[in-house]
Amino acid sequence: MAVISYREALRAAMREELKRDDKVVIMGEEVAQFNGAYKVTEGLLKEFGPKRIVDTPISEAGFIGLGIGASMLGIRPVMELMFWSFSYVAFDQIVNNAGNIRYMSGGLINCPIVIRGPANGGTNVGATHSHTPEAILASHPGIKVVCPATPYDAKGLMKAAIRDNDPVYVMENTILYNDKGEVPDEDYIVPLGVADVKRVGTDLTIVAHGRAVITSLKAAEILEKEHGVSVEVVDLRSIRPLDEETILASVRKTHRALLVEENKPFCGVDAQVAYLIQSKAFDELDAPIHRVSSIDAPQIYCKRMEDLQMPNVERVVAEALKVLA
Amino acid sequence: MAKPAVLTHPESLKRPAGPSEYAKNPVNASLSKADKIALYTKMARIRHFEQRCIRIYQQGKIGGFLHLYVGQEAVAAGTISLLGKHDHIITGYRDHGHGLMVGMGMNECMAELTGRVTGCSQGKGGSMHYFAPDKNYWGGHGIVGGQAPLGTGLAYAVKYMGLKGSCLVYMGDGAVNQGAVHEAYNLASLWDLPVIFVVENNGYSMGTSQERSTAHPGCLAKRAEGYNMAWDVINGHDVYEVRAKTAIALKRAHEESKPTVLEIFTYRYFGHSMADPDKTYRDKEEIKEYREKKDPVLAFEQELLGEKVLTPELSQKINEAAMAEADKAAIFADESPDPTVADITKHIYWEEDNRGPKTTSRGTIIFE
Ligand SMILES: Cc1ncc(C[n+]2csc(CCOP(=O)(O)OP(=O)(O)O)c2C)c(N)n1
Ligand SMILES: [Mg+2]
Numbered sequence: 001m002a003v004i005s006y007r008e009a010l011r012a013a014m015r016e017e018l019k020r021d022d023k024v025v026i027m028g029e030e031v032a033q034f035n036g037a038y039k040v041t042e043g044l045l046k047e048f049g050p051k052r053i054v055d056t057p058i059s060e061a062g063f064i065g066l067g068i069g070a071s072m073l074g075i076r077p078v079m080e081l082m083f084w085s086f087s088y089v090a091f092d093q094i095v096n097n098a099g100n101i102r103y104m105s106g107g108l109i110n111c112p113i114v115i116r117g118p119a120n121g122g123t124n125v126g127a128t129h130s131h132t133p134e135a136i137l138a139s140h141p142g143i144k145v146v147c148p149a150t151p152y153d154a155k156g157l158m159k160a161a162i163r164d165n166d167p168v169y170v171m172e173n174t175i176l177y178n179d180k181g182e183v184p185d186e187d188y189i190v191p192l193g194v195a196d197v198k199r200v201g202t203d204l205t206i207v208a209h210g211r212a213v214i215t216s217l218k219a220a221e222i223l224e225k226e227h228g229v230s231v232e233v234v235d236l237r238s239i240r241p242l243d244e245e246t247i248l249a250s251v252r253k254t255h256r257a258l259l260v261e262e263n264k265p266f267c268g269v270d271a272q273v274a275y276l277i278q279s280k281a282f283d284e285l286d287a288p289i290h291r292v293s294s295i296d297a298p299q300i301y302c303k304r305m306e307d308l309q310m311p312n313v314e315r316v317v318a319e320a321l322k323v324l325a
Numbered sequence: 326m327a328k329p330a331v332l333t334h335p336e337s338l339k340r341p342a343g344p345s346e347y348a349k350n351p352v353n354a355s356l357s358k359a360d361k362i363a364l365y366t367k368m369a370r371i372r373h374f375e376q377r378c379i380r381i382y383q384q385g386k387i388g389g390f391l392h393l394y395v396g397q398e399a400v401a402a403g404t405i406s407l408l409g410k411h412d413h414i415i416t417g418y419r420d421h422g423h424g425l426m427v428g429m430g431m432n433e434c435m436a437e438l439t440g441r442v443t444g445c446s447q448g449k450g451g452s453m454h455y456f457a458p459d460k461n462y463w464g465g466h467g468i469v470g471g472q473a474p475l476g477t478g479l480a481y482a483v484k485y486m487g488l489k490g491s492c493l494v495y496m497g498d499g500a501v502n503q504g505a506v507h508e509a510y511n512l513a514s515l516w517d518l519p520v521i522f523v524v525e526n527n528g529y530s531m532g533t534s535q536e537r538s539t540a541h542p543g544c545l546a547k548r549a550e551g552y553n554m555a556w557d558v559i560n561g562h563d564v565y566e567v568r569a570k571t572a573i574a575l576k577r578a579h580e581e582s583k584p585t586v587l588e589i590f591t592y593r594y595f596g597h598s599m600a601d602p603d604k605t606y607r608d609k610e611e612i613k614e615y616r617e618k619k620d621p622v623l624a625f626e627q628e629l630l631g632e633k634v635l636t637p638e639l640s641q642k643i644n645e646a647a648m649a650e651a652d653k654a655a656i657f658a659d660e661s662p663d664p665t666v667a668d669i670t671k672h673i674y675w676e677e678d679n680r681g682p683k684t685t686s687r688g689t690i691i692f693e
Pocket of ligand 2: 497498526
């Protein structure tokens with residue numbers, strides 16, 4: 001097993017899929033000659049040439065829509081959004097077209113597109129560039145959404161996404177791009193819709209996705225060391241499809257749940273998870289479910305305040321202690 | 326349709342800066358000595374403010390993005406220097422120069438960059454999101470092209486209210502490929518709105534040269550013809566030329582309520598943002614050549630020295646004062662407090678900030 005970064009893991013996944021399937025095309029702003037705004041696609045132009053690795057103008061509605069159209073005819077585009085925040089100018093394509101075409105054609109047309117890019121706050125760039133649209137997008141049937149937290153998951157989910165025959169939106173995180181982790185050398189995928197227990201525990205279940213998983217794991221350490229609490233951390237990995245069984249199995253074991261996500265609270269992913277737990281494991285709960293999400297406001301620019309706006313280790317520890325009280 | 330009054334082909338623009346052929350143009354000839362010195366002072370202030378920003382960024386006090394305007398000063402300076410009471414402006418994220426030109430203070434601008442509550446947006450917007458509506462400056466917009474419909478709307482409002490005014494909408498050469506820009510072009514022309522789309526063509530959108538991003542019929546401004554709009558091209562290093570040609574568009578807006586597309590050829594000296602190492606997509610020689618031959622601030626200084634409006638001593642005084650002002654702004658930003666956690670949930674809704682009899686909604690609006 002090699003130890004590689006989250007960024008390298010994403011690149012390796014694309015590289016392997018480009019080699020495996022000549023229908024795979026990488027497209028986006030600055031992905032080719034500039035090697036990617038965040039260098040995720042570095043070296044791919046050199047290796048695969050300009051037919052497979054394509055720079056686009058700043059026309060998200062146009063090129064994302066074009067990718068969706070091409071996918072209808074069997075191309076497998078992997079489209080980079082420099083930030084998922086820019087998906088908002090392509091919302092019609094991403095939601096109305098990619099999300100509905102199969103349904104409205106009575107199953108005649110497939111849309112095997114991948115749209116990927118970072119979707120996170122915490123980088124001091126203000127409200128327009130800090131959106132986390134996984135909940136908004138996953139609320140549309142027809143769309144799949146995944147949020148990898150580790151290099152292993154980033155590679156496995158990306159490969160699964162590219163092989164998947166439905167639109168899959170992969171939400172990465174610029175703050176995780178340099179994180180390193182073990183990734184197998186042989187071919188593997190992480191199937192969409194399979195959560196992962198990132199830490200085993202008995203007293204409290206924390207459910208998280210994306211970078212909130214990393215924050216929760218740090219909080220779990222502190223809870224163990226300083227408070228003698230054994231915390232289980234369930235990483236959703238995939239928002240839709242959602243692995244209900246892994247969440248429920250953990251709650252049945254610990255009887256307490258804390259849900260952590262970077263979204264703003266209203267209609268967040270964890271609103272759905274909370275409903276799931278109360279509807280299918282209500283009798284198992286020894287305490288009300290709590291949540292930690294971002295403070296309900298557009299993303300503030302000031303870095304010191306943004307760090308407090310988002311879920312951080314201190315807030316997760318404090319909220320966990322409330323669930324355990 | 327109205328043909329542009331003066332038409333220069335981009336090829337003919339590759340001449341070095343020299344005494345401006347637009348010095349005698351009425352809008353420039355009518356400037357007093359004091360006006361000219363004030364205009365030069367403003368350009369120098371933009372230059373020194375941003376050069377100070379670089380240091381603060383390198384000290385780690387500005388995070389996120391910092392898009393510098395260095396090299397492009399004559400665009401904001403020339404266009405904004407013509408504006409009156411009912412003329413408005415809106416731009417993208419490369420917005421510091423426009424802010425200083427409309428009269429924002431260096432202190433509030435600097436403090437915004439470091440996220441202080443004393444910043445123009447109280448530390449909530451940052452570098453890409455400056456606002457000063459009291460000075461007819463409507464931002465500072467982070468999403469490429471997003472400002473084009475907004476600016477068209479500002480022009481619509483000006484016209485609706487029966488005012489003789491306009492809106493100048495600034496955007497980059499990459500932004501012209503956003504759908505929103507094209508929709509705005511059509512609306513502006515269809516509804517005869519007093520808007521001037523200013524395309525600040527600095528040759529690159531991030532690492533993509535203009536030739537690699539855009540199909541066009543000779544120049545970007547000419548796309549206006551497809552919308553039956555007037556257009557013109559301008560040498561962006563010559564503040565006199567910027568003023569002379571913008572004045573024509575402004576007159577068209579004020580007197581005929583018609584839109585114009587102006588493409589202004591300019592250049593940025595630094596990377597796209599401070600995060601861009603700027604090593605791969607352009608030649609260092611190219612930057613050097615522009616700096617040496619067409620630097621807009623130096624060119625105007627030369628011009629004014631030639632006109633005997635400026636003396637080397639006065640110029641030095643102006644530049645030193647601008648540097649000192651920027652230094653003071655940096656200290657102000659350092660010493661200013663941050664917003665508080667309570668501030669995070671302020672300014673989201675008018676309703677929340679104005680509880681009282683005028684509030685027309687009920688229920689929970691900010692969630693935990
Ligand atoms: C919709 C959208 N897509 C992409 C970006 C990222 N981005 C910011 S600036 C930029 C380049 C814009 O270039 P140009 O319009 O030429 O303006 P310049 O930066 O040269 O002033 C890109 C791709 C964005 N902010 N918004
Ligand atoms: Mg540009």
